[in-house]
Amino acid sequence: MYRIKELLIFAAAIASLMLQSPATADEEPSALDRIRERGVLEVAVYNDFPPFSFRDERGRIVGIDADIARALAKSLGVSAAIRAVGADESMEDDLRNNVWKGHYLGGGVADLMLHVPYDGAFAEENDRVIFVAPYYREQIVVAVEKGVGASLDPLDYFSREKVGVELDTLTDFYLLSAYNGKIRNQVVHFSNIGKAVAAMKRGEIAAVAGPRSEIEFALGDLADSYAVGPIRMPGLRTSGWDLGAAVKKGNSALAEEVEKAMTQLRQQSSLSKIFANYRSSYQLPSQTKLVGVESNGRISQRD
Amino acid sequence: MMISPHRTKSLRKALAVAGLSAAVAFAGTANARTTQAEIDGDAASTGDVLSWGMGQQGQRYSPLKKINTGNVKKLVPAWSFSFGGEKQRGQEAQPVVKDGKMFVTASYSRLYAIDTETGQELWQYDHRLPDGILPCCDVVNRGAALYDDLVIFGTLDARIVALHQDTGKVAWRAKIDDYKAGYSFTAAPLIVKDMVITGVSGGEFGVIGRVEARDAKTGKLRWIRPSVEGHMGYIWKGDKKMENGVTGKTNASWPGDMWKTGGAATWQGGTYDHETDLIFYGTGNPAPWNAHLRPGDNLYSTSTLAIDPDSGKIAWHYQYTPNDGWDYDGVNELVSYNQGGEKLAGHADRNGFFYVLDRTNGKLKNAFPFVNKIDWAKGVDLKTGRPLETGVRPGDPAKSKDGKKGEVIFVAPSFLGAKNWMPMAYSPDTELFYVPANEWGMDLWNEPITYKKGAAYLGAGFTIKPLNDDYIGALRAVDPKSGKIVWEYKNNAPLWGGVMTTAGGLVFTGTPEGYLKAFDAKSGKELWKFQTGSGVVGCPITWEQDGEQYIAVPSGWGGAVPLWGGDVAKKVKYLNQGGSLWVFKLSDV
Numbered sequence: 082m083y084r085i086k087e088l089l090i091f092a093a094a095i096a097s098l099m100l101q102s103p104a105t106a107d108e109e110p111s112a113l114d115r116i117r118e119r120g121v122l123e124v125a126v127y128n129d130f131p132p133f134s135f136r137d138e139r140g141r142i143v144g145i146d147a148d149i150a151r152a153l154a155k156s157l158g159v160s161a162a163i164r165a166v167g168a169d170e171s172m173e174d175d176l177r178n179n180v181w182k183g184h185y186l187g188g189g190v191a192d193l194m195l196h197v198p199y200d201g202a203f204a205e206e207n208d209r210v211i212f213v214a215p216y217y218r219e220q221i222v223v224a225v226e227k228g229v230g231a232s233l234d235p236l237d238y239f240s241r242e243k244v245g246v247e248l249d250t251l252t253d254f255y256l257l258s259a260y261n262g263k264i265r266n267q268v269v270h271f272s273n274i275g276k277a278v279a280a281m282k283r284g285e286i287a288a289v290a291g292p293r294s295e296i297e298f299a300l301g302d303l304a305d306s307y308a309v310g311p312i313r314m315p316g317l318r319t320s321g322w323d324l325g326a327a328v329k330k331g332n333s334a335l336a337e338e339v340e341k342a343m344t345q346l347r348q349q350s351s352l353s354k355i356f357a358n359y360r361s362s363y364q365l366p367s368q369t370k371l372v373g374v375e376s377n378g379r380i381s382q383r384d
Numbered sequence: 385m386m387i388s389p390h391r392t393k394s395l396r397k398a399l400a401v402a403g404l405s406a407a408v409a410f411a412g413t414a415n416a417r418t419t420q421a422e423i424d425g426d427a428a429s430t431g432d433v434l435s436w437g438m439g440q441q442g443q444r445y446s447p448l449k450k451i452n453t454g455n456v457k458k459l460v461p462a463w464s465f466s467f468g469g470e471k472q473r474g475q476e477a478q479p480v481v482k483d484g485k486m487f488v489t490a491s492y493s494r495l496y497a498i499d500t501e502t503g504q505e506l507w508q509y510d511h512r513l514p515d516g517i518l519p520c521c522d523v524v525n526r527g528a529a530l531y532d533d534l535v536i537f538g539t540l541d542a543r544i545v546a547l548h549q550d551t552g553k554v555a556w557r558a559k560i561d562d563y564k565a566g567y568s569f570t571a572a573p574l575i576v577k578d579m580v581i582t583g584v585s586g587g588e589f590g591v592i593g594r595v596e597a598r599d600a601k602t603g604k605l606r607w608i609r610p611s612v613e614g615h616m617g618y619i620w621k622g623d624k625k626m627e628n629g630v631t632g633k634t635n636a637s638w639p640g641d642m643w644k645t646g647g648a649a650t651w652q653g654g655t656y657d658h659e660t661d662l663i664f665y666g667t668g669n670p671a672p673w674n675a676h677l678r679p680g681d682n683l684y685s686t687s688t689l690a691i692d693p694d695s696g697k698i699a700w701h702y703q704y705t706p707n708d709g710w711d712y713d714g715v716n717e718l719v720s721y722n723q724g725g726e727k728l729a730g731h732a733d734r735n736g737f738f739y740v741l742d743r744t745n746g747k748l749k750n751a752f753p754f755v756n757k758i759d760w761a762k763g764v765d766l767k768t769g770r771p772l773e774t775g776v777r778p779g780d781p782a783k784s785k786d787g788k789k790g791e792v793i794f795v796a797p798s799f800l801g802a803k804n805w806m807p808m809a810y811s812p813d814t815e816l817f818y819v820p821a822n823e824w825g826m827d828l829w830n831e832p833i834t835y836k837k838g839a840a841y842l843g844a845g846f847t848i849k850p851l852n853d854d855y856i857g858a859l860r861a862v863d864p865k866s867g868k869i870v871w872e873y874k875n876n877a878p879l880w881g882g883v884m885t886t887a888g889g890l891v892f893t894g895t896p897e898g899y900l901k902a903f904d905a906k907s908g909k910e911l912w913k914f915q916t917g918s919g920v921v922g923c924p925i926t927w928e929q930d931g932e933q934y935i936a937v938p939s940g941w942g943g944a945v946p947l948w949g950g951d952v953a954k955k956v957k958y959l960n961q962g963g964s965l966w967v968f969k970l971s972d973v
Binding site (some may be wrong): 127128129130165166167168169170171172175184185186188196197198200202203206219248249250251253254255257258259262265266267268269270272292316318319322324 | 473513515516517518522523564565590639640641642644645671672674676677678679780781782832833834835836837838839840841842843947
C-alpha cells in the first residue's frame with residue numbers, strides 16, 4: 082500500500098516535470114529543477130523538538146515543522162524527505178551544516194531548512210543563504226496556575242516561587258540576570274520545556290517560562306488549568322521573533338516557489354490547522370506583508 | 385637485550401645467540417601482556433611506550449640517548465604508514481609501542497596495530513560512529529592505553545572500547561555517556577591500579593564533567609567522581625553501587641541550581657603520580673558562558689583535581705581561573721617532577737600563567753607568565769593562590785542599553801589558550817619545561833542579535849587575532865624555579881602538537897607547516913627537521929628496538945584552529961590535511 086502511494090507520488094512528480102518547459106541545454110539545472118527531477122524535497126528540521134519535529138511511537142518524524150515540510154513538498158509536486166538534525170552552538174552553525182556547506186563529518190546539505198529566524202539584521206550577517214517564507218511568530222510566555230496569571234508581578238512572584246526554564250536559552254539568561262540577579266536562585270533548569278512543564282504539573286515549580294508553542298503543547302490536556310501569556314520583562318530586548326525557511330544562496334527559483342507555497346498554506350488556513358493539531362495557537366509572523374526577498378538573499382521593503 | 389616474542393625470527397635469533405631455555409620462552413609469552421608494574425615503570429623503560437605522557441607522570445622524557453645532539457642530523461625515515469580512507473582531519477594521537485607492535489589512533493575514532501619493524505598493518509579497527517554526532521572541535525583522538533593483552537581507547541560517540549592487541553577483536557566496551565546529550569570522548573585513557581581512568585568531553589549543553597574508574601579487564605565501573613560541587617560521587621563494592629560523598633559543598637560557589645549544569649568537562653587525559661598515589665585531572669570552563677550569571681568561583685571548573693585512586697575522593701584541588709569569563713579551560717596536564725627534594729608539579733594554563741604546585745597538597749609554589757601578553761590578570765598572588773585580576777572582563781549583556789552590538793574588548797590570551805591541549809615535556813637533565821605556547825588574543829563582544837535552535841539568544845561574538853606579524857607559535861624552554869624563559873623557537877603558525885625531550889639533549893615537536901623538528905634542549909638551536917607532508921599536531925614518541933632508537937609521530941593537520949581560529953584560521957587556510965604516521969631512525973651511512 083505504502084509503495085503504491087510512493088509510486089503515485091513519483092508519477093505525479095514526472096507529470097509535473099513534463100508539463101514544465103525544459104531548461105536551455107547549456108544551462109546548469111537549477112536546484113528547483115533537480116528537486117522536481119528527483120521528485121523529492123529534502124527539508125532539514127531539528128530533532129527531538131516538540132511540537133515542531135519529533136518522532137512518534139512508530140519512529141516517524143511528526144510535528145508542526147514536519148507537517149509544513151510535507152505540505153510544501155506537496156505544493157511543489159514532490160514528496161518530502163525529512164532530515165532531522167541536531168542543533169549546533171548557534172544558528173549560523175546550523176545554516177552552515179544544513180543549508181549552504183554541510184557538516185565536516187559529511188552528509189551534504191538539505192534543500193530547505195525550517196525554523197530559521199526571519200530577521201533583517203540576522204539576514205545581513207548570513208549572506209550565504211536566502212531567508213524566505215516566514216510562517217509564524219514565536220513568543221516568550223509564562224505559564225502559571227490560573228488565577229495567578231493576570232496579576233503576576235514578576236519580581237514579587239518569582240522572589241517567592243520557582244520558575245522552570247530550558248537550559249541555555251534567552252529566557253534562562255534573562256531570568257538569571259533580571260532585577261540584578263534577585264530571582265536567580267529561583268530559576269530551575271531543565272533540558273527541555275517538556276520536562277519543565279512536567280515538573281510544574283507535579284507541583285515542584287510554580288511556573289514555566291519559554292516559547293509559547295512548546296509550552297502549550299507540553300501542557301496538553303491540562304491547558305485549561307493554566308494561564309499562558311506574556312508577562313512584563315523589563316530589560317528583555319526580544320520577546321518574540323518570526324520564523325521562516327532558508328535555502329542556499331543562488332537557489333532563488335526554489336526560494337520563490339517555497340515563498341508562494343507558504344503564502345498559499347497561510348491563506349488557506351492550513352498553517353493554523355497544523356498548529357491546532359499540535360495544540361499550539363497560531364500567530365501570524367509580523368513581517369509577511371512588509372518584506373520580500375531579493376535574489377541576493379537580502380530582505381527588503383516591498384511596495 | 386630486547387626480545388620480541390611475537391616475531392619468531394627474532395625469538396629464534398635470541399634463542400640461538402643466548403641459548404635460552406624453554407622456560408624463558410614461556411616468560412617471553414607472558415611478557416606480551418602489559419602489567420600494571422610495567423606501566424608504572426614506563427618512564428624508565430626504553431623498549432616500549434605504554435602510556436600517555438611516556439610515563440604516567442607525563443614528563444614525555446626518554447632516557448634514550450643513541451639519537452643525540454651530535455647525530456640527530458642523520459635521522460631519516462624508517463617507514464611511513466597511511467591511515468587511509470577518505471577520512472583525514474586532525475591527527476593528534478600519541479602512539480604506544482609494546483613488543484614490536486605499535487598502536488596508534490586516528491581521526492574518526494580509528495585504531496591501527498602496526499608491526500614496528502616493517503611498518504606493515506596488523507589490523508585496523510574502525511569504530512562505527514552513529515549519525516548525528518556533533519563534535520565541537522574536530523574528530524580527533526589522542527591515543528590508546530595498553531593493559532594486559534588489551535588496547536583501550538575512547539570514541540567520538542562517548543564509548544570506551546577495549547580490543548585484543550593480537551587480533552583487534554573487541555574484548556569489552558562501555559558507554560561513558562549519551563552522545564545525543566553532547567558527550568564525547570577524545571582523550572587517551574590512563575591506567576592506574578588495574579583500572580582505566582577516563583573523563584568526558586563535551587563543552588556545553590549542560591554536560592557535567594566527571595572522572596571515572598573502570599576495571600581495566602572488564603570495563604565495569606569502580607567509581608565516579610563528578611567535577612562540579614554538589615554532585616554525588618559513587619563507588620562500587622563488588623556489584624553494589626554506593627554513595628561516596630558529594631563533590632565539594634553544594635551552593636558554596638554556585639548560585640541556585642546552576643551547579644546542576646555547570647560544565648567543567650574533563651575532556652583531556654589525566655596523569656598519575658605513583659609517589660603521592662594521586663590522579664591529576666584537569667577541568668574545563670564553567671557553563672553558561674556568561675560569567676555574570678554565575679557569581680562565585682564555580683568550583684571545580686578550570687581546576688586540577690587530585691583524586692585518590694582507591695577512594696575516588698578529591699584529595700586537593702587548585703583552581704586557575706575562578707569565575708572564568710574568557711573560556712580558559714583548566715584541562716591542561718599537570719606534570720609531576722622532583723626538584724630540590726620537593727615533590728612538585730607543573731601546569732601551563734590556557735590563561736597564560738605557568739603554575740608550580742606542591743603536588744602533595746596542591747599549594748601554589750610559583751606562578752609566572754609564559755607568554756608575552758596577558759590582559760586578564762597581572763599576576764597570581766602566591767600567598768592566596770588567586771589571580772590578581774585587571775578587570776578586563778567581557779561586559780554583562782544584560783546591561784547593554786540599546787540592544788546594539790556591545791563594546792568590543794580585546795583580551796590575550798585567546799580562548800584557544802596560551803597553551804592548548806598539546807602536552808609539554810619536562811627534562812630532569814636540564815630541569816626545564818618545554819612548552820608549546822601560542823601568542824594570540826581575541827576580540828570579545830556581546831551579540832544583540834543571535835539565534836540558537838531557531839530561537840532568539842544572547843550570544844557572544846569573538847575573533848581570534850595574532851599578536852605578532854611574524855609568529856603565533858612559540859616553543860619555550862621554561863625554568864619553573866626562576867620563571868625565566870631560557871630559550872624560544874618562534875613558529876609562523878600556531879603550535880598544536882605535543883613535545884618530547886630525551887637524554888640525548890633533544891627536544892622534538894611538530895609544526896602545522898608539516899615539519900617534525902629537533903632542537904638542542906639547552907640552547908634551543910634547531911638541529912634537524914623533516915617535512916611530513918601535512919601538519920604535525922600529534923605527539924612524538926621514542927623507543928629502542930633491536931639496538932636502534934626510533935622516533936615516531938602522526939602527521940595530519942586539523943584540530944580546533946581551522947574550526948575556531950578566526951583571523952588565524954584564515955592565515956593557515958593553505959595547509960593541507962593528511963593522515964599518516966612517520967617513523968625515523970639514524971641513517972646507516
